[in-house]
Amino acid sequence: MNSYHLTHLKQLESEAIFIMREVASQFEKPVLLFSGGKDSIVMVRLAQKAFWPAKIPFPLMHIDTGHNFSETIDFRDKLVEKTGAKLIVRSVEDSIKQGKAVEEKGPNPSRNGLQTITLLDAIEEFQFDAAFGGARRDEEKARAKERFFSHRDEFGQWDPKNQRPELWNLFNGRKHPGEHFRVFPLSNWTEMDVWQYIALEKLEIPTIYFSHDREVVNRNNVLLAKSEYITLIGNEQYEQRQIRFRTVGDMTCTGAVESAASSIEDIIQEVAAARETERGGRADDKRSEAAMEDRKKQGYF
DSSP states (O other), X not given: OOHHHHHHHXXXXXXXXXXXXXXXXXXXXXXXXXXXXXXXXXXXHHHHHHHTTSOOSSOEEXXXXXXXXXXXXXXXXXXXXXXXXXXXXXXXXHHHHTTSSOOOOSSSOOOTTTHHHHHHHHHHHHTOSEEEOOOXXXXXTTGGGOOSEEEEOTTXXXXXXXXXXXXXXXXXXXXXXXXXXXXXXXXXXXXXXHHHHHHHHTOOOOGGGSOEEEEEEEETTEEEEOOTTOOOOTTOOOEEEEEEOSXXXXXXXXXXXXXXXXXXXXXXXXHHHOOSOGGGGBGGGGSSTTHHHHHHHHTOO
16 A cells, blocks of 8 residues: 555544544534444444543444344454443344334335334434444435534434535534434545555454355345345346455345455455445345435434
8 A cells, every 4th residue: 555545544534533532522422333334343443543542432333123144243243342342232123023113015125224213212212412423425425415413303304405514624513402413434435445444454344345155136236145034036046156245234135246355455456446336236225316315314324
């Protein structure tokens, strides 16, 4: 990695650490939303650096759909044990059992959207006033409308037309009772930046990010991994392919890509040549042109 990339990454790191320290100074009860994916792994490392030598001063929280890849859950528990961070887990399954959320129907019902209900309930339960997220502006067009400090009203909803100006690294965290903020320290990062930072920091990541053989079904040009949550349609059948995942999430909507990348360096080269964003393989984002924006307005991550 040349000196330009090192300087670029250090600038991004410094900016993200500044944001995290701003949150710690302005808010009483922050939380870091943790999925076990690469972006949230980078967020944990940044939080460690921001408050070293003290421990991370806020908990991690995972909103568990119950449809996660086992590799991700195993990695989550391993990382929490290694860092000594406090982990809070709230389950979409519990929201369904309580009648707050309704399971989708169909051959591969996704719980991705249902996470919003569980997340908002958890924020209210613990009275969190700021929630760190790992979203980046290059992921999806709705993400590009976010600010570093993203205001949410008393219902947890986001209004893209009612965001506050952010000039000269001045961030306005004022809020009324019941309101909260989502905070995105990685806003100016790209997928490439994340992978280069993982390489620079020698961070461990879940094995599903690397090439491996897995049974998948091609549904609307999205390669979905075989699981008990997917019902095959018509003449569909599973086939063994060499794949990896660029993003992790609900197994019912997270698509794989065919790949032989077996190292971080291989992944970096692959990302450099990619012509589709990592969320291009997310089936839930293809449900409509404004799928992500609609979910975000309702309180999604």
